[in-house]
Amino acid sequence: xxxxxxxxxxxxxxxxxxxxxxxxxxxxxxxxxxxxxxxxxxxxxxxxxxxxxxxxxxxxxxxxxxxxxxxxxxxxxxxxxxxxxxxxxxxxxxxxxxxxxxxxxxxxxxxxxxxxxxxxxxxxxxxxxxxxxxxxxxxxxxxxxxxxxxxxxxxxxxxxxxxxxxxxxxxxxxxxxxxxxxxxxxxxxxxxxxxxxxxxxxxxxxxxxxxxxxxxxxxxxxxxxxxxxxxxxxxxxxxxxxxxxxxxxxxxxxxxxxxxxxxxxxxxxxxxxxxxxxxxxxx
Amino acid sequence: xxxxxxxxxxxxxxxxxxxxxxxxxxxxxxxxxxxxxxxxxxxxxxxxxxxxxxxxxxxxxxxxxxxxxxxxxxxxxxxxxxxxxxxxxxxxxxxxxxxxxxxxxxxxxxxxxxxxxxxxxxxxxxxxxxxxxxxxxxxxxxxxxxxxxxxxxxxxxxxxxxxxxxxxxxxxxxxxxxxxxxxxxxxxxxxxxxxxxxxxxxxxxxxxxxxxxxxxxxxxxxxxxxxxxxxxxxx
Numbered sequence: 001x002x003x004x005x006x007x008x009x010x011x012x013x014x015x016x017x018x019x020x021x022x023x024x025x026x027x028x029x030x031x032x033x034x035x036x037x038x039x040x041x042x043x044x045x046x047x048x049x050x051x052x053x054x055x056x057x058x059x060x061x062x063x064x065x066x067x068x069x070x071x072x073x074x075x076x077x078x079x080x081x082x083x084x085x086x087x088x089x090x091x092x093x094x095x096x097x098x099x100x101x102x103x104x105x106x107x108x109x110x111x112x113x114x115x116x117x118x119x120x121x122x123x124x125x126x127x128x129x130x131x132x133x134x135x136x137x138x139x140x141x142x143x144x145x146x147x148x149x150x151x152x153x154x155x156x157x158x159x160x161x162x163x164x165x166x167x168x169x170x171x172x173x174x175x176x177x178x179x180x181x182x183x184x185x186x187x188x189x190x191x192x193x194x195x196x197x198x199x200x201x202x203x204x205x206x207x208x209x210x211x212x213x214x215x216x217x218x219x220x221x222x223x224x225x226x227x228x229x230x231x232x233x234x235x236x237x238x239x240x241x242x243x244x245x246x247x248x249x250x251x252x253x254x255x256x257x258x259x260x261x262x263x264x265x266x267x268x269x270x271x272x273x274x275x276x277x278x279x280x281x282x283x
Numbered sequence: 284x285x286x287x288x289x290x291x292x293x294x295x296x297x298x299x300x301x302x303x304x305x306x307x308x309x310x311x312x313x314x315x316x317x318x319x320x321x322x323x324x325x326x327x328x329x330x331x332x333x334x335x336x337x338x339x340x341x342x343x344x345x346x347x348x349x350x351x352x353x354x355x356x357x358x359x360x361x362x363x364x365x366x367x368x369x370x371x372x373x374x375x376x377x378x379x380x381x382x383x384x385x386x387x388x389x390x391x392x393x394x395x396x397x398x399x400x401x402x403x404x405x406x407x408x409x410x411x412x413x414x415x416x417x418x419x420x421x422x423x424x425x426x427x428x429x430x431x432x433x434x435x436x437x438x439x440x441x442x443x444x445x446x447x448x449x450x451x452x453x454x455x456x457x458x459x460x461x462x463x464x465x466x467x468x469x470x471x472x473x474x475x476x477x478x479x480x481x482x483x484x485x486x487x488x489x490x491x492x493x494x495x496x497x498x499x500x501x502x503x504x505x506x507x508x509x510x511x512x513x514x515x516x517x518x
Contacts, residue, residue: 160387167377177333178381179352225413226370
């Protein structure tokens, strides 16, 4: 017990508070578009883009940029737009294009890091980028601020376009027939997803981002039956899981990213069970 | 006054023409059925009327105060929709999007419109319930209510009874007939069911190898020429 109290004293340190704040914001953002991505059958876009972000990070590292976020953000946004565009009509079909880009950037990223990096602990660096191990605990004030601003922007965009995103997700043809510029909204979705990925890299690392995007949405869909309740539930669930995961990892000394994902998986199991038991009860 | 005029339309994909030189007019209060063999371009024609595809040649124009984005569209169901978590209310309300412009949230007028159309189709009880838990017939009525929110004048129905059992099919046809006769809504319907088309529609457009456009009576007289259209399988 005293040990636990001792551990909770970590909260005094600003870096732990930063981590909690950033963790909550990122978890909130990443769950918002999860529902749309799952329903549009785009679950893997997050995964592909996170690999692109890894490659971009390697390039930024070689260029010895102290703040790599703008470069990574730019490259990821461009890739997101290209991926969603080519998904519509292309010689190489959507999933193949995605696989190509994601594996390609993973390989190139690692290659570049290997060839150019002067770091003594290369595999440690790579591991951190892929699994996010401790990076969330080493954020400085500027990075926290950037994270906060981007997260709030994502949330505002989502709320403003909520009804249009619903219309485009549920029935794109009907939406287009009634004059909604579905292409423009798909573009907005792509850009927002890219921003979320770059943000979430700090929290869970690039290999685990998809989990943050899809698990809360899938869990919420087991139990809730309307778009609004699913969206709200997945946001709340995602925040709770992120908090629980961060606290757990601080106390037990496990890596932040994988602990959060483990909590997400546990929540998914719980919700699946709850959905089975309530079986079609309408909430 | 013609609500919809298609003149010298040429339709197809990637430069390959499926239908050429197609002209017809739809007037206020018409009930038009579009029939034809599989692959004759019925769905392409429908998408062109809605502005989702652009024609290879010719033009689609709307008149009589109807804008192209104010045509109520009842599409065929997609796989995505079958397990979509959305309430009946959310879906019907989304039909009001074409009145929204850049306003992000629905106002009182939109909510009242959605309520009215749900009442008209007997959906009020189901308002808060989940769309994917309903039967095929109920789902079609939900989508029809959404289409009604998008239009005051014209409905475009893409195979509205496909996959429904005979009893529900008959109910659906009655609902559509009532909308046409009582509310004066112009109906354009794609159908495989020639018999129903001849019973309910007053105009027929047959596309395919031979093209026919005229009243249902005239079509019956020339029916021998179009027998190949009978009993076509679902697209």
